[in-house]
Amino acid sequence: MALRARRVAVTGLGMVTCLGRNAEETFSRACRGESGIDFIRSFDTSGLPCRIGGEVDDAWLENADLSRLGKLAKFAGRGVKMLVLAAEEAAGQARLDGIARRDRVGVALGSHGENPSVDEMRFVLSFYRGDGTWDLERLTKAGGYPYSIFFRRKPDIALAVVAARFDCRGPTSSIASACAASAQAIGEAYRYIREGKAEAMIAGGCEAALNYAGFAGFVLIKALAERYPSPQQASRPFDRKRSGFVMSEGAAALVLEELEHARARGAPLLGEVLGYGDSADAYRITDTHPQGEGAFLAMKAALEDAGLRPEDVGYINAHGTSTTQNDAVETRAIKRLFGERARSIPVSSNKSMLGHAIGAAGAIEAGLTLMGMRRSVILPTINYEFPDPKCDLDYVPNTARRLDHAIALSNSFGFGGQNACLCLGRTAD
């Protein structure tokens, strides 16, 4: 098929995470099994049952040079700032500005706009009359809806900022599917290139919901780990004593590029996107399908898209959130797809070290998976101490493993039952 002729390489990679200010720092600390989780410092958590998270270095972010954003800076909330920094790293590595045809460079991002912030609640309160009634008319008339809130809430604002900052005039895509968002964005970008709509794409996502009502929202639905010996030990995917996920913030961006195009201009070849699959659970909004139906379908579809068989897979970068439900269900889905072989495939969760960066997680993990393949390293699942009879795979416990592997799957499953899986390859040869 003619479509297959176009292959998609990764030529740039950048990230900002709670473990590091760039991809290299994040990877090397993850390699040592370090945790980026700590007590939250940016606001007073004393009244909250969960007081930990994976924060990006605040002082560094404050001082980061975003001068090249120019007047776009006013639209960039915390998450978008991180994303721009990650994209600058990726674009620099890929020498993206060397591509002359800007209409052949696009952007695909997973982001959903910010949750209502404390500022927004302050704004809402300003229309409280003090007698139990609200002046909603004034909300719209006295100064109206503030621009700052409008732009931060708008789900595609990150896309507009990145496209303008990097002068990308090709196809764009803004995907809002919770935890699967940035993996889906990479998948869409890969399709655009494969089908010839673009030669290169910036793909990724960002998340900065720690400080805001988003965090409180997850506290309220009791999704977060609340009992832990230390913050660093709270995120424990596949471990019997896991009790919820740890929320973190961050951003990641990949530059995807048509392989021949990348070769012709001598761009670095960091790996390849081989396939992409997604699915819906069609089960319940908050509960995963107990048999992992959606997860199974997504992995299967990604492999089929790549034209590969289950036996070709050397590593699975799990969604592995550290919730009771996800980890057991994901394990079940892996066993269903890989059968007897499931136990001999290394499966690990980066979230054990990085926490769950929601919308950014898929892109961060895809990036780390590619880096691991190039270096023949499999990142560990840390905090793995107490085996769970429901989770009985090889989770690469606690220390990174040296292992040559050429093909990996990276899973991202979203709240609401949207599941994405990327099939990634080591070399673009």
Next chain:
Amino acid sequence: MITALGRSPDETWKELLAGRSGIGPITDFDARGFRWQAAAQVRGFPPSGPASQPKWARIADLHTYLLLQCCGDALRAAGVGSSVDPEDIGLFVGMGTVDYKLPDLVPAVLASRGGDGSFDHAAFFVRGFERLYPLFALSMLNNVSACLAAIELGIKGENAVFAADATAGAQALGEALQTLREEKAKAVLAGGVSEKLTPMSLARSQLTEPGDSAESAGMAPGEGCAMVCLELRARADQRGARCAVALTGYGHAFGAAGDASSATAAIAAAMQAALDRAELRPDDVEVVLAHHDGTAADRSEAEAVRRVFGASSSRQTVCASKPFLGHLGPAAPAADLVLAAQALRHQTVAPALAVARDVARARPGSEERAQRYRSVLINARSSEGHASSLVVQSLDSLE
């Protein structure tokens, strides 16, 4: 399709032919002081959603119910039924900004007041947050409505939610096209849904720059949803389905809004890409359904139309649905697709759709010159400068 004018494509088309507009005074709240006091609202839609899922009302709203209804209608109209496995049905939805429901937040806001009555950051995290309605975050997730639709209809295939402007709706259709061509699904539901009209959404839409045109009233916001069921022609024929129309092209591009020349370039590039994809020459197109939202960028669209169609641009009838249906945001491209299908079927455009003088500089009534309508080009763009185009063709033109 559900619009202010009707609960089905035929109903809406009938009203359009009768020259009726769905735009009327906003009555749900006092809209005095807004730029618009009128909008094309969907009225009388059951406010609580499907009777089988009463609990969904806690996290759903009008946009959810419109989407649920249209997804179901499209599947039934296509007669896909049990002939396709759930994992072979895809779902791609364009979705706007989803607002929280104020009552979900109010107790938390009140509990977060400091001594002087103003909002106290520390108080929010100490006691206020506990008063947030625990499901409020769910109701705001942009993907929740699509997930509910997947649950309601048992759809398990490829799916994504795109945000947030009209281009997101076009993208949903473009993705559906690609998914089918790659045979990753046998049938795909695709389209979009507008935001629910609230004081907040109205205030938000006020932040876009108005045009200086006399027709800018055409940009009044609208409510509605349009979903279409797409299948590969061969497959649809094989199962004996009655096809309405063919979606043959999709293209998109970005050029920063506010810069007229790059906006023009982006719109033209999207149109050209869609034509290329459909393997059509500009001359093959008889009707252009313009985005035409009454903003300053309408002039860029006019320029782009002239650029793409060149000297032949007087051949095309350029019209728009917004003066009748309001600005449907992410629902607009699929709604225009449905209208294009009606236009091709009934071989008429006027008086159903307003001639977009701004865009075409065409003479009123010029559309009657085309002998036969075979192809329609649909444009969409976002306030930031994304541009998308779709090509819709009648089936006989493909024979």
Next chain:
Amino acid sequence: MTRPRPITEEKVLETVRQNIADALRVPVEKIAPETSLVQDLGAESLDFLDINYRMEQSFGIRTARHFVIEHIEELFGEGAAVDESGRLTEKGAEVLRLRLGDHAELKAGMALEDVPALVTVGAVASAIRDILDTLPEACPQCGKSEWISQDGTHVRCGACAAPAPYATGDDLVRDWLRRVQDEKKIF
């Protein structure tokens, strides 16, 4: 006991039923004290949070965020109530029988995720009643004993208007568990 009870028994049950009806969108007539939230009304995990939220709003209380099982594990050590594969221990089952009444299914080996099915409307109402009964004789702010309720569910001091200072649901569960342990020496 001469505890003040400004909220009547009927009002508690009526409000509990109404809140459950509102959360689960079922007719209030379908809700009786012996109705099971999961088996009869189809409640899912998030519905319990929603129901608790409505109770807190209605009565001005703080309900327990953690289930009895979690408190047992916290107080008496991991493994006290649940074994490694997520099943109830004999001791865990014994405490739950005291809390939720005798149910045939309630025995060692029961899967933890099946326990919520045993929660009835009556059990919810009695947990609310327990919290309301922690209202002290006199207002800690002004020392007066003049609790009043205008709407029948929110209580405040008739003298100084301070809101009723109830114990939290979690505090109550912990106190109850300690009493049970003192009496029966289960763990």
